[in-house]
Amino acid sequence: MTAKRPLTLRLAAPRGFCAGVDRAIQIVEESLNKWGAPVYVRHEIVHNRHVVERLEALGAIFVEELDQCPDDRPVIFSAHGVPKSVPAEARQRNMIFVDATCPLVSKVHVEAERHHQNAREIVLIGHAGHPEVVGTMGQLPEGTVTLIETVEDVAAFTPANSANLAFLTQTTLSVDDTAGIVAALQARFPGIATPHKEDICYATTNRQEAVKVLAPGAGLVLVIGARTSSNSVRLVEVALRAGAASAQLIASAEDIDWTWFDGVGALGLTAGASAPEDLVQGVINACRERFDVTMETVKTADETVTFKLPRVLAG
CATH class of the missing domain: 3.40.1010.20 (4-hydroxy-3-methylbut-2-enyl diphosphate reductase, catalytic domain)
Structure with a gap:
């Protein structure tokens, strides 16, 4: 059996979910607990397909506009915020609505x-x-x-x-x-x-700062996140500007092209603010299957921010 090639994996901290994303996901889960399925969500609650699919399996139905929602089921507005016209229409229709805007x-x-x-x-x-x-x-x-x-x-x-x-x-x-x-x-x-x-936001800034520290000297930086996630796309740009030889945005370990690792001795790994930690662990495990991985954590900040749930769910 051939010995595995060594790879240093620099893991960014902070990475992944921020307080606003945590709160938004919790709002969908608590709404399902309170009112039962289905609960409607206007727009993807956060920009991550894995998160959306897990919530769909629990009974959330994602729509683009309010006119796709029935009057008699609760609707949640995504973490990105909505124009004033949206809650105004919901009130006019006497709908139950929960605002998950960060x-x-x-x-x-x-x-x-x-x-x-x-x-x-x-x-x-x-x-x-x-x-x-x-x-x-x-x-x-x-x-x-x-x-x-x-x-x-x-x-x-x-x-x-x-x-x-x-x-x-x-x-x-x-x-x-x-x-x-x-x-x-x-x-x-x-x-x-x-x-x-x-x-x-603090989370965007913190994730970028961690990438700036881990990118110099990295042959490759992988950013886990969706192409529709603005903060994830920015992390790739930040990694390249900070000195990474290459940087790629992936949705999960399944998207990795292992030829990217040719000649790479140091890998940087982070995740956008709407990417769950299990996707990070999936990439680490996939690397361990192929390489003799030495882990390094690059920690640039502690995050202690939390946001309360809306009053309608807090009781």
């Missing part, structure tokens, strides 16, 4: 309202079409918020009143990418109002 996304919604009340023109840094961006822009009347995706967009932006501007950011962006856009905004509009606290 509290850090809700904070951005509150900031948007505050700026609007102060008659400020609002710029949102984010990705067009992302559910969180749709939800945030949908907090205010159409045309009130301008989406900025790139530094080039900043140059092309012409506000109605450059002296009365504010900016917000999608929570799951790359800290480094956002910094460039923020710098461009502040250079063009020195008086622009900034968020009270960093809008990019």
Whole structure:
């Protein structure tokens, strides 16, 4: 029997589920306990197919729009947040609904309202079409918020009143990418109002910081997450910028192309904020089957944040 080739596996900490994702999944589970199946969920509760399929097996039905839900069953709004029109329609139909919007996304919604009340023109840094961006822009009347995706967009932006501007950011962006856009905004509009606290969430920042530490010298970094997960896609970009020779986004161990490991002595491994830990263990086990693995944990932060469940489920 051939001896297994040695492989150093650098495991990022923190990785995987954040407090907002934990809370959202718990909301679906507790709703099923309280009201029984089926419970409807508008949009994927979090961007991970494995999570969605497990909840479907418990009795959750995922839909894209509220008109796909019957009036007499509870509906849950995803962690990404929804436009104001969605709960308004649910109330009009006398539906039971539970809002699983991450509290850090809700904070951005509150900031948007505050700026609007102060008659400020609002710029949102984010990705067009992302559910969180749709939800945030949908907090205010159409045309009130301008989406900025790139530094080039900043140059092309012409506000109605450059002296009365504010900016917000999608929570799951790359800290480094956002910094460039923020710098461009502040250079063009020195008086622009900034968020009270960093809008990019602690979990996104922490996962990126861990990747920055484990990536240098790694022949390959694997990021477990969905292609629709903004924070997971960003982790791949962060790994490459931080010095990884290669970085790949995978949904699970089944997606690994083992030719990626040719010549790789050090592997970095992390997971996006909506990826469950069992997928991480699946990749570790698959590596152990093929290599003589030495584990190293790269820990850059302790996460102690938790979010309470909505009152309707807390009792």
